[in-house]
Amino acid sequence: MTVDGKTTTPFAAVAALLALFAGIGKTAAVADDSYAPLKLYDGKWDSTTTIGGKEVVHIENHCSKPGLFFVCEQMVAGKTEALVVFLPVAKLASGGEEYKTQGLLADASPAGGWNKLTIEGDRWVYSWEDTEGAKKTFWRNVNQFSGTEKIHFEIQRSDDGNTWKTVKGGDEQHVK
Numbered sequence: 001m002t003v004d005g006k007t008t009t010p011f012a013a014v015a016a017l018l019a020l021f022a023g024i025g026k027t028a029a030v031a032d033d034s035y036a037p038l039k040l041y042d043g044k045w046d047s048t049t050t051i052g053g054k055e056v057v058h059i060e061n062h063c064s065k066p067g068l069f070f071v072c073e074q075m076v077a078g079k080t081e082a083l084v085v086f087l088p089v090a091k092l093a094s095g096g097e098e099y100k101t102q103g104l105l106a107d108a109s110p111a112g113g114w115n116k117l118t119i120e121g122d123r124w125v126y127s128w129e130d131t132e133g134a135k136k137t138f139w140r141n142v143n144q145f146s147g148t149e150k151i152h153f154e155i156q157r158s159d160d161g162n163t164w165k166t167v168k169g170g171d172e173q174h175v176k
Contacts, residue, residue, distance in 0.1 A: 034088035034097050035070045037119050039063060040148055042072070044175040051154070051169030059172070080106045086117065096120035122146070140164070149174040 042063040049055040063072040070086040083104045090098040099117040115128040122145040130137045138158040143151050154169040 035065050037097070038070050038086055040145070045172045046175055047170060047172045049168055049170040052167050082106060092118070092120065094120050101126065
């Protein structure tokens, strides 16, 4: 998938860009069940982009919790593209969860900063910032789950962090 001239995978696009790391010390108070929602990513998915160009991508995620971190190795069209690392950092007053995410790309390019994922029910929002020169661009990927088998996604950008424009979007279907 190409977003703003950069080639990324749908999952890695939201996890591999820039945000600051917000303290590992917070993780001690977060229970293991914080990782339960992330297990939905495990397995095979067909991703169909319908906004910003038509594209069908076959994705396979191999997810596990080897220790403190939750990780997903992501394959796109049969080729490993990224390892995405998740770390819970806060329980939200709404009952949701906040995570830091880090994407490590298979081409060994530099990792960049930690990003943010907020899960509130069936709505998951990945957010990050990108800076070129003095210009900051805000990005987010809004995932709306319909049960455990379908995700509608919209990748959006903003120049001010308030007004958002959808640049890519579509649906992902879990494949049995």
